[in-house]
Amino acid sequence: MAKLEQAIDNHAANLDEETREAVRLASKAKTEKRVNALWTDFDDPNALRKLASQVRQHALDNLPDYLEQAEAAFQKNGVQVHWAEDGDQANAIVLDIMRRRGASKVVKSKSMVSEETELVPFLEKHGMEAVETDLGEYVVQIDGDHPSHIVTPIIHKNRRQVGRSFEREGLGEYTEDPLELTRMARRHLRQKYLDADVGMTGANFVVAESGRIVLVTNEGNARFSMAATKTHIAMVGIEKIIPREQDVPLFLSLLGRSATGQPLTVYTQFIGGPKSASQEEGPEEMHLIFLDNGRSDILASNCKEILRCIRCGACMNVCPVYRQTSGHAYRSVYPGPVGAVLSPLLNKAGFPDLADLPKASSLCGACQEVCPVDIPIPDLLLRLRNKGKQEHAPKTSINTPGLSFWALAATQPAAWKTGLKLGHAMNVVPHALLDVNPSAKSWRSTRELPPFRGGDFRSWLKAHEKKGGAS
Amino acid sequence: MNARDRILSKVRAATDPLPEKTALPDLDVVASIGSRTMPDAGDANAVCATFEEEWTKVGGILVNDESELIELLKSLDAGKGYADPALALESLKGAFEVDDIFDREQVDTYSFSITRATGAVGETGTIILTDGDTPNRLSALAPWIHVAVLSRENIEATLGAAIPTFGSDPSVVLVTGPSKTADIEGILIEGVHGPGVQICLLV
Ligand code: SF4
Numbered sequence: 081m082a083k084l085e086q087a088i089d090n091h092a093a094n095l096d097e098e099t100r101e102a103v104r105l106a107s108k109a110k111t112e113k114r115v116n117a118l119w120t121d122f123d124d125p126n127a128l129r130k131l132a133s134q135v136r137q138h139a140l141d142n143l144p145d146y147l148e149q150a151e152a153a154f155q156k157n158g159v160q161v162h163w164a165e166d167g168d169q170a171n172a173i174v175l176d177i178m179r180r181r182g183a184s185k186v187v188k189s190k191s192m193v194s195e196e197t198e199l200v201p202f203l204e205k206h207g208m209e210a211v212e213t214d215l216g217e218y219v220v221q222i223d224g225d226h227p228s229h230i231v232t233p234i235i236h237k238n239r240r241q242v243g244r245s246f247e248r249e250g251l252g253e254y255t256e257d258p259l260e261l262t263r264m265a266r267r268h269l270r271q272k273y274l275d276a277d278v279g280m281t282g283a284n285f286v287v288a289e290s291g292r293i294v295l296v297t298n299e300g301n302a303r304f305s306m307a308a309t310k311t312h313i314a315m316v317g318i319e320k321i322i323p324r325e326q327d328v329p330l331f332l333s334l335l336g337r338s339a340t341g342q343p344l345t346v347y348t349q350f351i352g353g354p355k356s357a358s359q360e361e362g363p364e365e366m367h368l369i370f371l372d373n374g375r376s377d378i379l380a381s382n383c384k385e386i387l388r389c390i391r392c393g394a395c396m397n398v399c400p401v402y403r404q405t406s407g408h409a410y411r412s413v414y415p416g417p418v419g420a421v422l423s424p425l426l427n428k429a430g431f432p433d434l435a436d437l438p439k440a441s442s443l444c445g446a447c448q449e450v451c452p453v454d455i456p457i458p459d460l461l462l463r464l465r466n467k468g469k470q471e472h473a474p475k476t477s478i479n480t481p482g483l484s485f486w487a488l489a490a491t492q493p494a495a496w497k498t499g500l501k502l503g504h505a506m507n508v509v510p511h512a513l514l515d516v517n518p519s520a521k522s523w524r525s526t527r528e529l530p531p532f533r534g535g536d537f538r539s540w541l542k543a544h545e546k547k548g549g550a551s
Numbered sequence: 552m553n554a555r556d557r558i559l560s561k562v563r564a565a566t567d568p569l570p571e572k573t574a575l576p577d578l579d580v581v582a583s584i585g586s587r588t589m590p591d592a593g594d595a596n597a598v599c600a601t602f603e604e605e606w607t608k609v610g611g612i613l614v615n616d617e618s619e620l621i622e623l624l625k626s627l628d629a630g631k632g633y634a635d636p637a638l639a640l641e642s643l644k645g646a647f648e649v650d651d652i653f654d655r656e657q658v659d660t661y662s663f664s665i666t667r668a669t670g671a672v673g674e675t676g677t678i679i680l681t682d683g684d685t686p687n688r689l690s691a692l693a694p695w696i697h698v699a700v701l702s703r704e705n706i707e708a709t710l711g712a713a714i715p716t717f718g719s720d721p722s723v724v725l726v727t728g729p730s731k732t733a734d735i736e737g738i739l740i741e742g743v744h745g746p747g748v749q750i751c752l753l754v
Pocket of ligand 1: 392393
């Protein structure tokens with residue numbers, strides 16, 4: 081029985097009321113902000129989405145050329161470029177750079193890619209101190225937790241929980257005042273920046289033409305790590321390419337508004353190389369690690385459109401399933417609709433292990449409607465459901481009542497008629513009897529069967545014909 | 552084959568068979584996207600007025616001369632500060648203790664810093680800081696109050712128009728208001744790692 085249940089349903093069923101309410105309210109507020117920002121500022125935001133989608137798809141269709149162009153442009157800017165096929169290789173490259181630089185402390189700004197490679201635990205295992213500097217990510221780190229949203233990592237926590245964590249870590253006396261909590265983090269993390277040897281970041285965009293990465297934060301943490309440290313390492317997925325620097329404003333317009341309702345994120349950095357010679361602070365070395373980690377396989381698959389994603393989080397904010405289940409229910413780095421596509425494909429333990437995620441959707445289409453790069457997420461979910469069936473992934477079939485009965489009935493009129501008669505029996509038979517069939521039981525555990533009202537048409541028609549067809 | 556070549560050959564194998572590749576939209580089409588706040592690039596006064604309005608909207612403070620700045624800093628109880636020596640703010644130095652070297656051992660002793668803005672973007676209310684015009688990156692970031700001195704002539708209408716002015720600077724930072732977060736219950740708090748008060752002195 082247990083093995084037939086959907087993990088995501090179980091998670092949702094066991095979610096405490098406080099978390100559910102926090103996630104629901106925050107996602108709803110963000111969805112409204114996004115709509116307001118886009119429709120107040122543009123006559124036709126959909127035209128922007130289509131254009132951005134086209135630029136990203138062009139970059140992906142021509143990815144090998146752009147990657148080579150980017151590599152050359154970065155090298156010309158004095159950036160050392162590295163390539164990693166998977167997370168282990170990427171982590172090893174970071175460790176190697178740190179050892180060569182005699183570094184032992186790294187301050188890290190939020191980056192989903194390093195969540196994917198599990199960089200922080202890896203570095204800690206090798207005796208390095210690695211500190212998350214984004215406020216939300218810092219809380220996640222000290223709590224030994226995982227982010228539950230790609231933009232707002234602690235959407236599932238409230239101020240009292242943060243207050244208790246800060247008290248426990250010795251940042252100050254317990255308070256539930258978000259202002260005071262933020263000040264505590266400011267004081268604590270400031271010293272971490274100043275003591276650190278390496279600043280570790282991701283990138284929101286990689287500009288092939290100019291050899292610059294574009295990086296946005298509201299808190300200023302990425303900027304701080306690049307002001308206080310002597311080495312900058314950026315780890316980026318190979319799909320992050322934007323062809324031209326003049327394409328960047330379009331993407332920034334969409335990213336800020338889609339993620340947080342801002343026309344532009346507070347700190348938007350264009351970084352291309354180590355600090356200039358006259359600069360007193362900042363990295364003397366910049367390293368860029370291009371990470372594949374399954375992306376080239378996705379590019380070759382029928383789900384390649386998901387690589388257009390710019391990680392704005394709008395699809396999870398709007399998703400009715402995400403709102404009910406929260407991010408941890410997706411058991412992976414990327415939650416929500418984008419995660420339902422991306423996570424099974426990137427999963428280290430293989431696709432079948434997360435093959436249930438593409439089913440965690442009512443296919444309502446809201447995710448595609450809000451997506452700034454117009455990814456047909458519902459179509460991709462269907463393709464992945466099909467992939468699950470083709471590959472006989474057991475988790476694809478969980479909670480799906482078998483269709484074999486239906487197929488039999490639909491092809492044989494006599495069976496169909498009997499079935500309809502039996503429908504009435506459902507109204508008098510206790511529904512618990514259905515539980516002899518495990519998938520029916522699991523389906524029924526979260527749903528009420530409505531009274532059966534069909535099956536009368538045939539007898540009505542017969543009687544009607546006898547009466548001579550007059551109405 | 553090394554990791555680079557293996558990745559590139561996989562990516563090539565994935566994209567080579569595509570029957571048709573999506574075209575790259577023309578630059579003028581991409582650049583024509585402007586929001587309702589985009590000012591007329593040809594009208595310098597309009598560009599400046601839009602900047603002032605948008606900068607204030609994102610939580611930035613605007614001052615128009617040195618004496619106004621001194622009053623503002625006093626009202627904020629500012630103590631010791633740092634100013635980029637290239638700025639030659641003489642009356643300010645009379646009113647406050649101002650260092651012209653930023654000492655990283657004492658970052659928290661500076662209550663304000665004053666550095667140059669390379670430019671600005673009207674449409675979004677954004678100031679532009681670069682490595683070339685900021686002698687010390689930490690100075691523009693660590694103190695609670697940051698003042699960017701911006702010349703009116705250097706305000707561009709849009710980010711697209713500002714990009715060519717970046718040149719080959721390795722660290723261009725667009726700052727749109729004070730540092731902020733909404734990580735805890737979505738409540739907006741200003742002044743996380745960077746300045747809590749972001750001032751622009753227009754000259
Ligand atoms: S799939 Fe689209 S909406 Fe979802 S995070 Fe990515 S870009 Fe944003």
